[in-house]
Amino acid sequence: MEFSTQLKRYTGRQVRVSTYGHVKIIGRVRAVFTDCIRLVDALVLGELDDQGWFSQMQYADPESNHGPRDSEAVIPFHTILSVACLDDAPLDAADPAAGVDATPQEPDDDPKQHARDALSEALRSSPIELQIGVSLIRLADPQRGGDLLDRIGAQRIAIAAQLGIIVPRVQVRDSVSMDPDCYEIYIHGGKVGGARLLAGRLLAIDSGQTGALLEGVETVEPAFGRPAVWIHPESRKRAEACGWHVAEPVAVVMTHLVQSIKRHAWELLSYDHVAELLEQLQQRHPTTVKEVAPECISIPHLHHLLCCLLQESVSLKPLGRILECLGSPGVMSGDAESRLAKVRQTIGRTICERLRDESGALRACALDESLAVHLTQFTDAGDNPKRSAVVKSLAAAICLRWEETGNADRPLIIVVPATIRRRIRQVLCGELPSAAFLAYSEIPREIPLEIPVTIDSLDAADQTTEHSELRRTPK
Numbered sequence: 016m017e018f019s020t021q022l023k024r025y026t027g028r029q030v031r032v033s034t035y036g037h038v039k040i041i042g043r044v045r046a047v048f049t050d051c052i053r054l055v056d057a058l059v060l061g062e063l064d065d066q067g068w069f070s071q072m073q074y075a076d077p078e079s080n081h082g083p084r085d086s087e088a089v090i091p092f093h094t095i096l097s098v099a100c101l102d103d104a105p106l107d108a109a110d111p112a113a114g115v116d117a118t119p120q121e122p123d124d125d126p127k128q129h130a131r132d133a134l135s136e137a138l139r140s141s142p143i144e145l146q147i148g149v150s151l152i153r154l155a156d157p158q159r160g161g162d163l164l165d166r167i168g169a170q171r172i173a174i175a176a177q178l179g180i181i182v183p184r185v186q187v188r189d190s191v192s193m194d195p196d197c198y199e200i201y202i203h204g205g206k207v208g209g210a211r212l213l214a215g216r217l218l219a220i221d222s223g224q225t226g227a228l229l230e231g232v233e234t235v236e237p238a239f240g241r242p243a244v245w246i247h248p249e250s251r252k253r254a255e256a257c258g259w260h261v262a263e264p265v266a267v268v269m270t271h272l273v274q275s276i277k278r279h280a281w282e283l284l285s286y287d288h289v290a291e292l293l294e295q296l297q298q299r300h301p302t303t304v305k306e307v308a309p310e311c312i313s314i315p316h317l318h319h320l321l322c323c324l325l326q327e328s329v330s331l332k333p334l335g336r337i338l339e340c341l342g343s344p345g346v347m348s349g350d351a352e353s354r355l356a357k358v359r360q361t362i363g364r365t366i367c368e369r370l371r372d373e374s375g376a377l378r379a380c381a382l383d384e385s386l387a388v389h390l391t392q393f394t395d396a397g398d399n400p401k402r403s404a405v406v407k408s409l410a411a412a413i414c415l416r417w418e419e420t421g422n423a424d425r426p427l428i429i430v431v432p433a434t435i436r437r438r439i440r441q442v443l444c445g446e447l448p449s450a451a452f453l454a455y456s457e458i459p460r461e462i463p464l465e466i467p468v469t470i471d472s473l474d475a476a477d478q479t480t481e482h483s484e485l486r487r488t489p490k
Contacts, residue, residue, distance in 0.1 A: 018092060022047040028054070028253040029101040030054070034094045041101070042088060050092055093157060093164070142203050142283055145272060150195035150214060154265045155187055163187070166269050174273065178280055178325065179332035181288045183406070185272070198268055202279045208271055210237035212264045216245040219259040222426060227257040238271040281325035289318045289371045292334060300335045307342040317341075323355050327440070328369075333362045355456070356433055363457035369449055370428055376463035379428035379453065380413055382439065387431045391438040394422040411444035413470060420467040430455055430466070 032040045032052070042054030090282040145167075146157065155163040164187065169345060193199065199209035219229055221242040231246040244253055251261050262270070266437040276283070297304040308317065320330055320341075331337070340346060340361040346354060371377055382390070390409075392404050417427055427447060433437050433454035440452040458464055 018088065019047055019049055022052055022098065025098070031099045031101055032090055033096045033099075034090065040088055040090065042480065043183050043233055044359065046088075051089050051094075052092070052098075052321060054088045054090065055138050059088070091164075091168070101342070127401050128431065130218045142183050142205075143276060144186045145268075146188050146190045146193060146199045146201065147268075148193045148195040148197045149189055149191060151198055151212065151264075151268075152189050154268065161265070163265055164270065166265065167272070168271060170273050174276055174280075177330060178277070178328075179292075179330050180280060180284055180325070181291060181332065182276065183283060200272055202275065202282055207279060208275050209236060210267070213245040214265065215248070216264075216390040217248055217251055217254075218262045218264070218267050219244045219246045219250075219254040220262060222260050225258040227253075229254055229257070229259065238274040277328065280328075284318065284322055284325060286314050286318055289321065292331070296334050296338075300338075303335055303338050303342070307338040312341050318386040319351065320355055320358065324358070328360070329366055333365050336362055352437055355437070359454070360433070364459050364462075366453070367458055367462055370426055370453075372425060374463075376465050377428060377453075377458060378422060378425060378465045378467060379430045380417055380468040380470065381466045382429060382431050383469065384432055386470060387435055387439055390442050391435050393442045406442060406446055409470070410443060413447070413468070416468045416470070422467065426451060428453060430458070430464070433457070 022044070026047065027044060029041070029043050032042075032054070034040070038059065040054060040057055040059050042057035044052060045054045045055045079378045080187050103355075107235065152161075153159045154161045159165075167185050167187070171185070174180075191201075194211060196214060197209060197211045199435060200207050214225075215230060216231070219231070220236045229244045229246055229250065231244040231250070234243050235241070236243040244259075254261050265284075293304055293308055308314075320337075324331060337358050340358050341354065343357075346357050349357070367377060393406065412425070413429070417423070427450040429439070429443070429447075429450055430453050436452055436454040443450065443452075
């Protein structure tokens with residue numbers, strides 16, 4: 016009998032779960048899944064290690080917020096030593112080999128119930144899925160030294176802390192139909208990435224400052240598309256000495272998975288997640304939530320605005336500031352685009368912080384206002400060869416000028432007037448997917464703005480004149 020099947024018999028009962036790290040959790044079983052058990056009214060006993068498994072599973076359930084100070088907890092199976100039932104109701108003896116002290120009296124031979132459970136399990140899918148070939152199972156098997164699952168748990172917490180969202184659990188499955196050395200990443204059932212790993216090799220990634228060529232199998236790093244080479248482990252020291260970044264296969268998978276989650280974070284944000292974020296915010300800022308949501312803005316409209324922010328990798332951590340902005344007089348009377356522009360201006364310091372260089376300044380490429388206005392006409396022109404040729408030429412010129420001014424290793428930032436920022440991004444983001452599009456009004460005055468590149472016209476896009484002066488356009 017599977018471990019999850021046995022634990023399902025405890026549903027509704029009070030249990031004590033003993034885990035690794037001398038942590039015991041007492042609570043009532045709310046649900047049992049294929050890889051974890053969910054407790055409510057949970058009480059944690061024992062000293063907690065902030066770097067241990069318990070801190071990494073605080074957000075393990077996409078439906079709620081957990082942690083040592085909360086009333087719910089989700090406990091992964093691989094951390095459980097034993098489960099003991101604390102209810103007074105008599106229970107039959109359990110199989111001691113399963114690590115469970117007791118089991119309820121319900122029979123386990125109802126085929127209809129098994130069919131219903133199987134159907135329910137099939138329908139309960141996670142929006143994030145990682146499929147791995149059979150040769151890569153070792154990466155997720157703790158008994159063979161694999162730590163993929165632990166890494167996923169830790170990265171979900173890191174992404175949640177960075178973007179301020181609730182990251183759904185990642186469903187990891189092995190697939191016999193795939194190439195044994197391949198993995199694939201799915202978001203809401205659609206494939207968004209994948210790659211093939213070479214067994215027994217390390218991936219050396221071109222840093223842009225490599226001093227020598229390496230012997231191995233040439234490839235492309237899957238997360239960022241940089242040139243890379245699969246090398247033998249004994250070549251690692253030489254590769255690192257020559258400026259190559261060397262990554263283990265499991266690190267390659269994790270980097271690709273993390274970047275895929277960040278790129279598609281706006282697709283992972285649901286109405287329920289927005290409601291839960293508001294519930295969490297209400298504990299810290301009750302008046303803000305009470306006065307603004309849902310009196311001023313509904314969940315669907317707030318969800319749309321937050322998704323627009325996530326599409327451009329803007330963190331939702333300042334959610335309180337966002338609501339305060341929406342509650343300001345006159346903000347909600349505008350359309351969705353004007354509300355978004357006002358919110359971005361309000362949290363401009365947060366937006367700019369991740370884009371500043373080592374000196375604290377913003378280095379950006381500016382588009383002349385007349386050129387920018389001309390480009391906005393392309394948003395209504397549809398897809399046609401002329402439009403595509405002009406946009407590709409302009410994007411190539413921007414990248415070339417950006418690299419020529421010594422900014423190749425810095426993120427590309429394009430600044431334009433606030434009234435057309437969104438439409439400029441709509442035109443150029445297909446050719447410049449990693450570029451950040453900022454409005455002048457979003458940049459706080461205390462942040463120095465350096466503009467080494469200015470594109471004045473479509474004809475000037477082909478020129479290589481550099482503008483290195485420090486300039487700020489009036490807001």
